[in-house]
Amino acid sequence: MSAAVNVEEKLFQNRYRVDPGRPHIRIKQPEVCANDCQTQQCTFVCPAACYKVEGNGAVTLITDGCLECGSCRVICTEHANVAWEYPRGGHGILFKFG
Amino acid sequence: MAERFDAIVVGAGPSGNAAAYTLAKAGLKVLQIERGEYPGSKNVQGAILYSDALEKIIPDFRDDAPLERHIIEQRMWILDEQSFVGTHFRSDDYNKPPYNRYTIIRAQFDKWFSSKVREAGALLICETTVEQLLLDGRKVVGVRCDRMGGDVFADVVILADGVNSTLARKAGFHGELQPKNVALAVKEILFLPEETIQARFNIGEEEGVVIEMMGSVTEGMVGTGFLYTNKDSLTIGVGCLLSDFKANPKKTAPYALLEKLKRHPSILPLIEGGEMKEYCAHLIPEGGYNAVPKVHGDGWLIAGDSAGFVNAAHREGSNLAMTSGRLAAETVIAARAAGKPMTEKTLAAYRAALDDSFVMKDLKKYRRLPEVLETSPQFFTTYPALVTRAAKTLFTVDGVDKMTKQREVTGSFRAARKLTGLVGDAFKIWRATR
Numbered sequence: 001m002s003a004a005v006n007v008e009e010k011l012f013q014n015r016y017r018v019d020p021g022r023p024h025i026r027i028k029q030p031e032v033c034a035n036d037c038q039t040q041q042c043t044f045v046c047p048a049a050c051y052k053v054e055g056n057g058a059v060t061l062i063t064d065g066c067l068e069c070g071s072c073r074v075i076c077t078e079h080a081n082v083a084w085e086y087p088r089g090g091h092g093i094l095f096k097f098g
Numbered sequence: 099m100a101e102r103f104d105a106i107v108v109g110a111g112p113s114g115n116a117a118a119y120t121l122a123k124a125g126l127k128v129l130q131i132e133r134g135e136y137p138g139s140k141n142v143q144g145a146i147l148y149s150d151a152l153e154k155i156i157p158d159f160r161d162d163a164p165l166e167r168h169i170i171e172q173r174m175w176i177l178d179e180q181s182f183v184g185t186h187f188r189s190d191d192y193n194k195p196p197y198n199r200y201t202i203i204r205a206q207f208d209k210w211f212s213s214k215v216r217e218a219g220a221l222l223i224c225e226t227t228v229e230q231l232l233l234d235g236r237k238v239v240g241v242r243c244d245r246m247g248g249d250v251f252a253d254v255v256i257l258a259d260g261v262n263s264t265l266a267r268k269a270g271f272h273g274e275l276q277p278k279n280v281a282l283a284v285k286e287i288l289f290l291p292e293e294t295i296q297a298r299f300n301i302g303e304e305e306g307v308v309i310e311m312m313g314s315v316t317e318g319m320v321g322t323g324f325l326y327t328n329k330d331s332l333t334i335g336v337g338c339l340l341s342d343f344k345a346n347p348k349k350t351a352p353y354a355l356l357e358k359l360k361r362h363p364s365i366l367p368l369i370e371g372g373e374m375k376e377y378c379a380h381l382i383p384e385g386g387y388n389a390v391p392k393v394h395g396d397g398w399l400i401a402g403d404s405a406g407f408v409n410a411a412h413r414e415g416s417n418l419a420m421t422s423g424r425l426a427a428e429t430v431i432a433a434r435a436a437g438k439p440m441t442e443k444t445l446a447a448y449r450a451a452l453d454d455s456f457v458m459k460d461l462k463k464y465r466r467l468p469e470v471l472e473t474s475p476q477f478f479t480t481y482p483a484l485v486t487r488a489a490k491t492l493f494t495v496d497g498v499d500k501m502t503k504q505r506e507v508t509g510s511f512r513a514a515r516k517l518t519g520l521v522g523d524a525f526k527i528w529r530a531t532r
Contacts, residue, residue, distance in 0.1 A: 086133055
């Protein structure tokens, strides 16, 4: 049923200052996601749908809509494959209401 | 620029602001570092403000703090797909000032709190992320910021950097969060005219209602939904343990869960027509007493969410954050006054002060609850379904005699959990909350 909800519409209401070319989260070893991770839970738990499964089983990450919650890092318990930092000062999500 | 401060506070949320305010009021030279554009721009909360914790820091906060509505009614709803069974507590006593709790909008509230911190004399730098702590052996001596020449030094650093607690983790003070010890919550803010909110929730101007929900809305995951009334907006959200999101066979995304909640036939009429202006997500540390890490060491203290100070059973967090921030600051002030160095031994007074306060007392009281809930999904699936079914059976008039209905209800409970299960569940909850 997740497919029925358009998260992009929700994220569109938010205010961001993207730091171009400097994503604050990185998949350490993409081949681990593609080959070793059975669950790929980041692809459905991320509340901003930053992680997507590609047709070939690879997981891609685009951090532009990131809400900086930390879930992807915390749930990657088997492989600890998420390098997670906060964005540079002043960048990333800027909550208007919070 | 080897500028030196008496204390550095990382973060400008409730705990960081409480700490920086208390330190600056006592005359210390304080630097507070915030990574957001302004204090509040990175912060997310439901949000309910409990007056008591703030009163102890700023007694006259009501004069100019941006408060939305004072809460006069608390509703607890148990949902199934079609219905809810609820208890409501409404009292005119909550309509007599000074009010006990308010809804707030964190971006506005944190900005206000921060203005008080600066008035008290602390130096605030925004748009600056602290990358790591500077250590001299085991002692924290300062922080490294993501700005040119960004090393700053202080006698003590108070870590109020939030649930992810990246700085203490990088320094090895504690490990990674466990998925079973954090809830992921998502929420939206929906704008509606003030009068519409008042009519729909049966409240007057400035009066507010809180609805907490459990049951089918979390698809069997350990979690709750909530709906809060602000002045001219509603906040609606849902949060579940991260371990449950991960293990949910339906692979439901958090925003899909929220959409389902918004479409529930008992919720929809309350929020209908609301204009959505922001969508937020945040982790809540719900591991309780047993998940609290070491909170002090040589040259450092840790407060608020970064120390896991959330009482999940009572939906309290910001008051624990403010209180822990204040106690951290008071520990530093007392040590300084006594001419003591900021060693682990000196700062142990912080842990003692926490233990002596409601912060650790409450966490200790509920120390068994996280494990009980985590291993007892029936509290979030079976029981809500049984309760709503029982209500429907008893309240539907259809010619069936009442004794038969009563037997059906008790039979449904026994069939679902057996007598031993019912007694065992009651004992578990009693033991975890006594």
